[in-house]
């Protein structure tokens with residue numbers, strides 16, 4: 157049966173709305189905040205263009221399309237047209253596929269639709285029988301859903317709907333969130349409460365919030381979600397939990413969101429009763445095959461497994477003398493008959509720590525290039541250490557032409573101020589995506605590696621470690637919503653600018669008022685650099701306190717592994733500061749293609765932002781600014797702290813332009829950030845001064861407290877740990 161809502165007047169269409177009125181301004185609505193377009197002329201324009209609504213098709217996805225349109229148009233346009241002189245225009249909104257909608261079919265969009273593939277869409281103004289039509293057309297229902305979210309975004313950001321002609325298709329195929337959520341509902345590196353997945357009440361209770369989660373992801377075009385922590389619990393693969401995961405998959409399916417799980421490599425032993433998990437053992441292989449068959453019986457569109465193996469104590473193929481490819485391929489063979497994928501993480505560093513940690517993943521994986529099955533992607537963190545405020549791109553990008561490499565970004569800000577600091581991450585991610593690897597000469601960017609255009613990968617992917625939890629506003633801080641948003645937009649199209657993403661997000665989340673949008677955009681765009689300045693300027697990295705990574709701990713030197721200690725990374729001594737990764741040091745520079753190896757290896761040519769990442773630099777070294785290294789360090793730390801005070805002032809000037817509740821939370825968090833930026837600055841300078849033996853230059857404040865004070869601070873219950 158096809159329910160054709162042909163030419164259902166907007167008024168009638170909205171009358172069918174069953175949803176409640178918009179909730180209070182507590183951030184729950186995210187960027188899907190459909191508040192009335194206040195400008196009456198603009199609202200009259202939308203009423204005229206969208207006078208009728210024609211959404212055909214009766215799939216669950218098309219039901220979601222209709223729900224979203226009702227909710228969106230009801231909120232944005234109201235139930236009555238504005239009381240302005242009626243225009244003669246009576247346009248119709250048509251949304252569907254050529255198969256579901258006769259109007260779409262009649263437009264003969266064949267070639268244009270072919271070009272946007274199975275998830276893309278066309279958004280066009282057309283004319284049908286003398287009537288103006290706004291068409292959202294796609295080859296699939298989920299493409300229509302994505303297109304409808306785009307249309308709503310245009311209205312939310314107050315764009316006129318005249319003569320639209322847009323064709324959108326994702327540049328990356330697997331656009332994923334990775335939840336580091338545990339079955340007990342704690343979240344590793346989660347700063348927004350507990351896990352959204354209420355495993356205990358699943359499958360019987362399907363929290364309506366799951367649907368809102370799926371809506372938010374679909375609005376960005378995200379199409380996969382890994383439900384569980386990479387530090388995996390084998391229990392999720394038992395029948396009881398698979399039934400729960402299947403319930404979530406049912407809720408997400410209409411929104412084009414596939415479910416994936418993390419596979420604990422030792423599961424055959426822990427829940428299968430086998431004596432080994434050796435990937436070459438036929439009984440182990442048979443166990444995984446049977447497990448895959450079982451999973452697909454309850455989740456027919458199951459996406460596959462994400463695996464962290466032989467990393468930070470997790471079990472893996474090396475426990476049996478096998479390599480990463482042998483491990484990944486065994487799982488890939490089990491999933492292949494069902495079309496499932498293995499996302500095998502390259503975040504590995506050896507238990508024996510013989511080598512600069514920054515080099516280890518490259519050393520282990522490059523020799524395996526070409527040995528992975530077709531349904532394996534190797535998932536690589538953006539940088540070679542671990543989600544630091546700034547890292548050079550991971551040298552694996554470009555170095556494995558025969559193996560699809562996918563990007564892993566961290567949305568949750570483990571090392572960037574966690575749940576409170578305002579740090580808009582799009583500029584950081586773009587810096588990596590736009591970096592030139594020189595893998596095939598100049599102009600071989602990281603983005604071209606991961607979108608497959610450089611090496612012709614069959615599978616392409618981008619994953620973001622989620623920052624979502626049970627907090628009412630989803631992400632703990634309102635501005636952390638922008639990072640979920642930005643990640644989704646970049647996974648769809650990595651060429652969009654950080655500015656455009658920020659501007660869209662601000663308009664959708666807060667207001668279209670330019671007097672608000674401009675300063676907030678400015679704050680966002682500068683915020684990442686501010687964090688780098690007050691935490692880890694000039695290429696410093698991994699200086700965070702033990703375990704929870706909250707706050708400064710550059711002095712830490714007592715952890716069991718050398719490469720867990722901040723002192724391993726900054727190498728401060730009386731001569732200078734920084735990690736020598738040139739040929740005279742660990743030679744990590746040699747993992748980069750020419751000319752980057754020479755550039756990074758040269759003290760004169762290395763970009764200043766990576767200086768101490770690659771070089772041990774004398775305290776009196778003359779920096780381009782004319783300052784010595786020590787004076788430059790003081791300057792950067794001070795600038796970072798000042799940038800946060802500046803953000804605080806800008807925000808204070810916006811009071812009254814948005815609702816009080818959200819205004820006040822941001823103001824309070826910025827005050828915390830200002831205090832903590834000062835703490836970072838002072839603690840770091842007090843510590844590094846014990847090596848530099850140089851005074852704080854004139855014009856800069858001395859640290860507020862003694863080093864002993866900073867050393868005494870302790871945060872036993874910092875969240876996310």
Ligand code: BDP
Nearest residue numbers: 344345386387464503542543
């Ligand atoms: C580090 C986190 C740790 C994760 C690990 C990973 O501190 O909690 O388990 O990454 O990515 O950033 O596996």
